[in-house]
Amino acid sequence: ANIITTRNVRLYYGDHEALHGIDLDFPKNQITALIGPSGSGKSTFLRCLNRMNDLVSGVTITGSLKLDGKDIYSPQTDVVALRKKVGMVFQQPNPFPFSVFDNVAFGLRLAGIKDHKLIQERVETSLKQAAVWEEVKDNLTDNALSFSGGQQQRICIARVLAVHPEIILMDEPTSALDPVSAGKIEELLLDIQDKFTVAIVTHNMQQASRISDQTAFFLDGKLVETGSTKQLFMAP
Ligand code: ADP
Ligand code: ADP
Secondary structure (H helix, E strand, O other): OEEEEEEEEEEEEOOEEEEEEEEEEEEOOOEEEEEOOOOOOHHHHHHHOOOHHHHOOOEEEEEEEEEOOEEOOOOOOOHHHHHHHEEEEOOOOOOOOOEHHHHHHHHHHHOOOOOHHHHHHHHHHHHHHOOOHHHHHHHOOOEHHHOOHHHHHHHHHHHHHHOOOOEEEEEOOOOOOOHHHHHHHHHHHHHOOOOOOEEEEOOOHHHHHHHOOEEEEEEOOEEEEEEEHHHHOOOO
């Protein structure tokens, strides 16, 4: 089953057409890598999936984008609810400037969950899934910004996992990190794959081949090739 399906997605920044009719589906429990040169439209496309482009003025988007069969761009769409189902992790770790615990609990509290025990359990599970629990468990009340960049990024991943999104969008989540931290993130993505679905933009072909099930190659705002990562990266 596909979590998200897109058909003939076109996006214009003013009158510049940045996406020229993209068709791409995101199968449940798979990691889809979006690769291609800088400026090819990967990030623009990713941002269509949780309506982040809505924030930019002069943007026009046409085509069909569906989450669980429902139109993402319907006037009925609750964008805040959409962004809980479609979580996002950015290139630069962006924890809120308060405690690790409150970062990870943030989305749960926003969702109206009041049961402190439940919040505690969810925070712990999410930090474990994000492979950062051991490093933060004795300092959960410390400001998230006091941790290293790699730890901050894994705290941000835990923050997204905590709200149980249907799909997690990641825009070059490891390119601001050292190789060891990047490796930890690759590993945790493989570990959570039975529970989550991921779309990851990466400029790193090796990373795409190591972690993704499906690869989509972007070039000049077009999707030039989509397929199983194993087949696409197999030597001819
Ligand atoms: P990638 O993620 O593959 O590097 P982008 O999606 O960032 O590519 O960019 C695709 C194209 O859209 C580029 O030509 C870029 O200059 C243009 N673009 C991206 N963001 C904006 C914006 N906010 N306003 C105008 N043009 C933009
Ligand atoms: P919003 O500003 O739409 O209300 P929230 O502040 O409710 O978004 O964030 C709720 C959860 O979603 C947090 O765990 C946060 O990490 C994550 N999040 C923050 N910004 C975004 C975004 N642009 N897209 C998706 N998820 C986001």
